[in-house]
Amino acid sequence: MSTPSTAPAKGRRFNGLPLIGPSVTVLLIWMIVPLVMTVWFSLQRYNLLDPTVTGFAGIDNYEFLVTDPDFWASLANTLILVGSVLAITVVGGTLLAVLFDQPFPGRDVARLFAIAPFFVMPTVAALIWKNLMMHPIYGVFGAAARALGLPAVDWFADHPLLSVILIVSWEWLPFALLILLTAVQSLDREQLEAARMDGAGAVAQFVYIVLPHLSRAISVVVMIETIFLLTVFAEIYVTTAGGPGNATTNLAFLIYARALLQYDVGGASAGGVVAIVLANIVAFFLVRTIARRLEV
Amino acid sequence: MATLRLRALRKSYGTAEIIKGVDLDIADREFAVFVGPSGCGKSTLLRMIAGLEEITDGDLFIDGARVNEVGPADRGLAMVFQSYALYPHMSVRDNMAFALKLAGASKAERAAKVAEASRILQLDAYLDRKPKDLSGGQRQRVAIGRAIVRHPKIFLFDEPLSNLDAALRGQMRIELARLHRDLAATMIYVTHDQVEAMTMADKIVVLQAGRIEQVGSPLELYHHPANLFVAGFIGSPRMNLLPVRVVSGDPAGVRVGLPGGGEVVVPVDSTRAAPGTGVTLGIRPEALKPGAEGALAGAVRHVERLGGLTLAHVAVTDSAVADGATVVAQIEGSAPVRVGETIRLTIDPGATHLFDGEGRALPHQSRHPLAA
Numbered sequence: 001m002s003t004p005s006t007a008p009a010k011g012r013r014f015n016g017l018p019l020i021g022p023s024v025t026v027l028l029i030w031m032i033v034p035l036v037m038t039v040w041f042s043l044q045r046y047n048l049l050d051p052t053v054t055g056f057a058g059i060d061n062y063e064f065l066v067t068d069p070d071f072w073a074s075l076a077n078t079l080i081l082v083g084s085v086l087a088i089t090v091v092g093g094t095l096l097a098v099l100f101d102q103p104f105p106g107r108d109v110a111r112l113f114a115i116a117p118f119f120v121m122p123t124v125a126a127l128i129w130k131n132l133m134m135h136p137i138y139g140v141f142g143a144a145a146r147a148l149g150l151p152a153v154d155w156f157a158d159h160p161l162l163s164v165i166l167i168v169s170w171e172w173l174p175f176a177l178l179i180l181l182t183a184v185q186s187l188d189r190e191q192l193e194a195a196r197m198d199g200a201g202a203v204a205q206f207v208y209i210v211l212p213h214l215s216r217a218i219s220v221v222v223m224i225e226t227i228f229l230l231t232v233f234a235e236i237y238v239t240t241a242g243g244p245g246n247a248t249t250n251l252a253f254l255i256y257a258r259a260l261l262q263y264d265v266g267g268a269s270a271g272g273v274v275a276i277v278l279a280n281i282v283a284f285f286l287v288r289t290i291a292r293r294l295e296v
Numbered sequence: 297m298a299t300l301r302l303r304a305l306r307k308s309y310g311t312a313e314i315i316k317g318v319d320l321d322i323a324d325r326e327f328a329v330f331v332g333p334s335g336c337g338k339s340t341l342l343r344m345i346a347g348l349e350e351i352t353d354g355d356l357f358i359d360g361a362r363v364n365e366v367g368p369a370d371r372g373l374a375m376v377f378q379s380y381a382l383y384p385h386m387s388v389r390d391n392m393a394f395a396l397k398l399a400g401a402s403k404a405e406r407a408a409k410v411a412e413a414s415r416i417l418q419l420d421a422y423l424d425r426k427p428k429d430l431s432g433g434q435r436q437r438v439a440i441g442r443a444i445v446r447h448p449k450i451f452l453f454d455e456p457l458s459n460l461d462a463a464l465r466g467q468m469r470i471e472l473a474r475l476h477r478d479l480a481a482t483m484i485y486v487t488h489d490q491v492e493a494m495t496m497a498d499k500i501v502v503l504q505a506g507r508i509e510q511v512g513s514p515l516e517l518y519h520h521p522a523n524l525f526v527a528g529f530i531g532s533p534r535m536n537l538l539p540v541r542v543v544s545g546d547p548a549g550v551r552v553g554l555p556g557g558g559e560v561v562v563p564v565d566s567t568r569a570a571p572g573t574g575v576t577l578g579i580r581p582e583a584l585k586p587g588a589e590g591a592l593a594g595a596v597r598h599v600e601r602l603g604g605l606t607l608a609h610v611a612v613t614d615s616a617v618a619d620g621a622t623v624v625a626q627i628e629g630s631a632p633v634r635v636g637e638t639i640r641l642t643i644d645p646g647a648t649h650l651f652d653g654e655g656r657a658l659p660h661q662s663r664h665p666l667a668a
Binding site: 190212 | 368370375382385
């Protein structure tokens with residue numbers, strides 16, 4: 001009796017490893033090789049402008065990085081960008097999700113339009129905003145301001161980080177809306193009716209029934225958006241190229257500038273390692289809070 | 297005091313009329329059950345009373361005051377939903393206290409009322425749990441508790457037991473009946489389950505296609521159905537319905553010819569039954585017993601043995617009826633009937649009914665003692 005029961009278990013164990021082995025190996029190489037190379041380069045003297053200077057640099061690259069005011073500015077910009085876009089998209093997405101859940105004529109078309117920006121690639125979105133919307137002379141905003149007799153705002157010169165935040169928010173609001181709308185639709189209508197019988201008005205229903213129901217979906221939106229917002233690059237590259245000065249330089253753009261504008265591969269790699277550490281800290285807290293929330 | 301009065305109540309969605317004029321009175325402390333097949337409008341009617349559906353036409357009075365335009369929270373009603381509709385992120389305590397919190401009740405008042413409700417429903421041990429940690433029956437009780445804490449004028453139940461298994465359903469039926477006695481409250485209960493209707497109701501309202509077919513006590517509907525629909529709907533197994541012809545009107549009732557040549561005298565008012573007219577004879581399954589002198593004869597097509605009872609499906613032999621009507625006889629569990637054999641069935645005339653060409657019942661000459 002015992003032989004047939006143990007044999008399949010052994011067989012599964014034996015057969016499983018070679019089958020998952022290749023994919024695990026590929027994934028490991030995929031992740032480990034770039035990581036190790038980045039760490040390795042960050043410890044090297046490696047500047048393409050002067051290839052003759054080589055050798056082990058120790059922590060010089062890191063020291064140079066943290067003493068560079070640009071680095072701290074870019075770190076602050078990264079956090080402001082991520083935080084602001086998260087706030088705008090979650091708040092706006094929640095309100096829009098509730099709005100688009102209401103029955104009104106043309107709702108399906110309106111939903112389609114509201115979700116469409118997500119399918120525009122970041123470079124195109126940035127170009128549209130830069131040249132058609134925010135340009136002080138040709139832009140829609142400028143024209144609207146002049147029509148009201150106000151001076152046109154030169155968005156990218158006067159409010160560069162705000163402009164980038166608006167563009168990125170415009171791109172990510174549909175994503176939040178999409179996730180939250182499906183969550184709103186999964187709300188049991190009888191719960192809302194029970195709340196109505198209990199005397200809850202529209203605001204109380206939203207606060208006590210809809211928002212708690214959405215909390216999981218909101219945490220998923222926050223997690224996914226954070227991962228992508230930490231690496232915003234194309235919008236900055238197309239619109240402000242990190243400027244004016246370092247006003248819109250985030251960590252991703254700083255690394256790009258180090259490596260491909262200043263040809264300092266070692267310094268850029270040090271920045272990359274910092275970005276990895278930062279992303280992992282954020283991921284750690286997010287995964288922990290979300291795991292706790294998903295248990296509810 | 298909580299009375300409910302419905303006058304010519306109508307509900308339409310666009311051109312489709314769902315409730316086609318309902319007049320109904322529900323007295324204080326009455327347990328009224330709306331029963332009917334799916335789509336008959338019973339849930340819609342309940343939701344109109346609750347205020348969750350707008351009333352297209354007609355008047356709704358609670359305690360004599362017209363409440364058509366009053367919002368659901370202000371009608372003083374509480375509703376228990378089919379899905380229970382508990383708030384999943386709130387504890388049992390918060391679920392029950394939610395209405396009080398919105399009404400601005402003090403913490404002490406909330407705690408007192410929740411404690412009272414949880415004592416009645418034996419929920420004290422679960423007050424800090426979330427709904428997902430409760431069994432189906434416990435969730436059901438929380439949903440009822442949420443209604444109790446509001447001290448509503450009328451309790452509304454929308455098929456509250458349909459998500460429970462059979463054993464729990466039987467138990468909750470008894471608990472609900474006890475609750476009705478203890479709270480001395482007016483209750484309206486919607487179900488498609490006639491066992492729930494028969495066991496709990498003071499008054500059953502049978503609905504079909506947006507109209508009331510009959511209102512009465514459970515046994516009144518059972519022994520004196522007003523029409524063919526109620527006769528077929530109330531009672532399980534269904535009443536046997538046979539197309540027959542009137543032979544003559546006697547002082548004792550109406551004599552009708554049975555398939556196969558027999559005759560039976562149905563004790564109903566004979567003034568509306570002229571000899572020769574086609575009528576429908578209704579026979580309760582328990583009124584058919586095997587017997588050598590039986591007026592009906594036929595071949596046993598199918599036997600369902602339930603242990604204590606046996607249901608024999610008998611194809612009545614009749615040259616006049618082309619489709620060969622089948623009747624169901626509810627006989628003793630030990631009755632030695634077998635598929636294929638021919639048996640004769642006697643009819644207890646007291647449990648038979650006659651329906652005219654429009655499906656209306658001919659009134660019985662005497663009322664059933666339990667259905668007065």
